Structure formats: C-alpha cells, structure tokens
Amino acid sequence: MNERVFSSDNTAGVSPEILAAIVEHSAGPAAAYGADAVTARVTDRLRDVFERDLDLLVVSTGSAANGLALAALTPPWGAVFCHSDSHVNNDEAGAPEFFTNGAKLIALPGDDAKLNPEAVSDAVVKGRGDVHSVQPAVVSITQATETGSVYSVNELERLGSIAHDAGLAVHMDGARFTNALVTLGVSPAEMTWRAGVDILSFGATKNGTMNAEAVVVFDRTKTAELRYRQKRAGQLASKMRFQSAQLDAYLTNDLWLSNARHANAMAARLALGLQSIPGASVVGTPRSNMFFATLPEVMIASLLSDGFVFHHDRWEPGRVRFVTAFSTTEADVDELIAAMTSISLQLSH
Structure with missing residues (x-):
C-alpha cells in the first residue's frame, strides 16, 4: 500500500537495521546512564566521522539537543542570533529560553531561511558592553534550513568567522544534517568544526532512528557543564544503550x-x-x-x-x-x- 503522507519526515517509521540493533542489545545487562560499551563505540565512531576528538551526549529529541547546546554556550543575559524562520525560534515552545534560563533569541533576516551575513555582522556587535542590553553570545545556524535550502561551506565559514571574530560561539541545528551533507558532497568536518561550529545538534530521528539524537561537542570545554545539564533536563537515559544502539546502526554501512x-x-x-x-x-x-x-x-x-x-x-x-x-x-x-x-x-x- 502506498503512503500518501508528505507532511513530515517525522511521520516515517524506523529503519529495519535500527530496529534489529535495539533487539540485539536487549539481551543481558549493560552499564547504565551511558557507561555502556555501545555508547563508547558510537562516540569513537563519531570521532572518526568528524576527524577529531569530540564528546557526545545522547538525547531523545532535537529540541533537547538544541536547548542543551545553546544553554552551554549562552549566559542567561546572552543573545542567540538565529534566522526568523528557524526551528529554535518558531517551533520549540520556548525551550531554548527555558534551557538557557532566559537568554534572548534574536531573529534575523535572510533569503530562503539562510542568515544574511551583513545582518549577522551588525547584530553581533550591537549592545556589547551595555548593561541594559542582552550580550551577543551565539549564532545558531540551521542546516538544512526550514525551507529545505542548504548553506554552502563558504557560507558557513563566513558566518563562523563573523561569530568567532566577535567572540561568539556557533551552534548548528542539524535536524536534517545528513540531508544537507549528501547534497554538498563534503566531509562532516568541513560542514561543522572546520567552518567554525562549536556544538552540533546531530539529528537522526528524521532520517531513520526511533528516538535517538545527539549533541556533538567540538568545544570540549563545555562538556562538563553539559553533562550536568543533560541530567537536570531529564535527558540522561538510564538505559542509554538502546538509543546508542540506534546511532550505532545508523552509522553502520553508511545507512x-x-x-x-x-x-x-x-x-x-x-x-x-x-x-x-x-x-x-x-x-x-x-x-x-x-x-x-x-x-x-x-x-x-x-x-x-x-x-x-x-x-x-x-x-x-x-x-x-x-x-x-x-x-x-x-x-x-x-x-x-x-x-x-x-x-x-x-x-x-
């Protein structure tokens, strides 16, 4: 029977390989709260994928990944610059503000849901040092965007440079990260940390997993804080092996x-x-x-x-x-x- 649903990739089922991995890891005991062997293996695999040392937090939703990432990069008096059409701005019921204890999202323009570099350049210096203003802290980039467009590597590098030159961090909302990656035909490293990304919300649920997303931490000075935030947010799963098993199968044989x-x-x-x-x-x-x-x-x-x-x-x-x-x-x-x-x-x- 043909499927007539074209509303969202969230409506899709789960890749058979991923379901099989969950079943495989259901037998016998395993260490709890992410201390299991499969979570360690996924971390090592992602280090190979991204060609550098990194830390990994496995979470259950993209909103949690975004909220935790932004919280680690933004003080409560900080500003997060994002596109006006972005998911963090429109579709997370205030979760970024909640996780950051009140940091302000500032929506910026740009054609086809991509941030306009000139608008970002102007925004990242506005109000700096003024106690009456939120302080510029993070540029959040959605890749692929909410319209299905994709930033080129050059566009990402330019935004990364603008942010870092002004002392800001860079977050990437990668709910459809892999869809953008295969379009560009570049390496994961080129599309993330080499372009200036400090923390990536690595989406997988829209692309075949059941309920496994990840926070990929390139700036490892943020990891200790993120661990506490993960637990406090209720995102430290006791049986994390089942989420990690999904990611392990997801990465196997280039699924x-x-x-x-x-x-x-x-x-x-x-x-x-x-x-x-x-x-x-x-x-x-x-x-x-x-x-x-x-x-x-x-x-x-x-x-x-x-x-x-x-x-x-x-x-x-x-x-x-x-x-x-x-x-x-x-x-x-x-x-x-x-x-x-x-x-x-x-x-x-």
Whole structure:
C-alpha cells in the first residue's frame, strides 16, 4: 500500500537495521546512564566521522539537543542570533529560553531561511558592553534550513568567522544534517568544526532512528557543564544503550548517508514532476528532502480529500510544503504526481 503522507519526515517509521540493533542489545545487562560499551563505540565512531576528538551526549529529541547546546554556550543575559524562520525560534515552545534560563533569541533576516551575513555582522556587535542590553553570545545556524535550502561551506565559514571574530560561539541545528551533507558532497568536518561550529545538534530521528539524537561537542570545554545539564533536563537515559544502539546502526554501512540520499532523491523526483503540471510551481531550488510549492487552491482541496497529507494554510494561499523520507518510494511520489496531473486535466475542461 502506498503512503500518501508528505507532511513530515517525522511521520516515517524506523529503519529495519535500527530496529534489529535495539533487539540485539536487549539481551543481558549493560552499564547504565551511558557507561555502556555501545555508547563508547558510537562516540569513537563519531570521532572518526568528524576527524577529531569530540564528546557526545545522547538525547531523545532535537529540541533537547538544541536547548542543551545553546544553554552551554549562552549566559542567561546572552543573545542567540538565529534566522526568523528557524526551528529554535518558531517551533520549540520556548525551550531554548527555558534551557538557557532566559537568554534572548534574536531573529534575523535572510533569503530562503539562510542568515544574511551583513545582518549577522551588525547584530553581533550591537549592545556589547551595555548593561541594559542582552550580550551577543551565539549564532545558531540551521542546516538544512526550514525551507529545505542548504548553506554552502563558504557560507558557513563566513558566518563562523563573523561569530568567532566577535567572540561568539556557533551552534548548528542539524535536524536534517545528513540531508544537507549528501547534497554538498563534503566531509562532516568541513560542514561543522572546520567552518567554525562549536556544538552540533546531530539529528537522526528524521532520517531513520526511533528516538535517538545527539549533541556533538567540538568545544570540549563545555562538556562538563553539559553533562550536568543533560541530567537536570531529564535527558540522561538510564538505559542509554538502546538509543546508542540506534546511532550505532545508523552509522553502520553508511545507512545514515544512504537514507538521506534516498529521501533527497524522492524530493527531487517530486519537484521534477511538478514542473509538468499546469498551475503548479516549485518555490526555490530543492536541495534536501523538503521544499515548498504553489498549487491551485482547488487542487489542494482535491488532494486532501483524496487522502494526501501535507502542510498547507500556514502561509499565503496556495503555498504548500512537501517532505519526503528515507521510506518514501518512487511509487508514492508517482502516485502524488499522477493525482495532481489528473486534477489539472479536470480543471482544464
């Protein structure tokens, strides 16, 4: 049976390899609270992946990863500069402010949900040393962005330089980190610490795990504080081996990369199909597994009544968002394209 859900990659199931790893590690005892062998192995594997020493905190949600990372980088009187469309700004119910004990998020502009370097340059010096103002502390970058766009390495390096030259730290919200990585075709190191990233929220749930995310700490001076914050936030799982087993399987045989490549390819297939449908158009250039499009209102209503699920009515009339996942098939995509084609033909008569 084809899936008609294109609303979010969070709706996808779990990669079979990851489920098998959970079962494998369910037999017998293992040390608690992250002192188990599989958590140690995942840490070592990520050190190889990122080509440097780092520390790892395994958590259950991306919001927890973002909140903990920002809390370790920002004092309560600090400012976090992020894009106005970013997830930390719009979709975490104030979790970053909560975890940081009140630090202020300052939303900045930029085309296609990417931070404008000039706006960042102006912001990171504003109010510095003024006791009446929050103090610039962090630049938070979303990779891939909330529109599915992807920062180039040069763009990341420029933002990293602006932040570090002004004495600020850099956080990367990588909920769709791997989708961006395979698009750029660069190494994880090039897209993170070599570009100036101090802490990465390493997303995996949208790309095949069940409930395993990670805080990857490149600035290891922050690790001790993060450990306490992790426990205080209720994110130090007693049976962490099951989350770590997911990440271990995720990294095995490049499953994380193949899942992301497939999801991206399905989005590209859908975007290509839309080009032949009168009245439909893709917004921007899809570079990950998510993109926006405009459709006739009557087509949107018809697709919804046919059981297709996607986000709409959040933006201007006719604007929709499509998201594909590692589990989306060519048949799923082709069924949606065929439905839009059929509706378009009906509208033309």
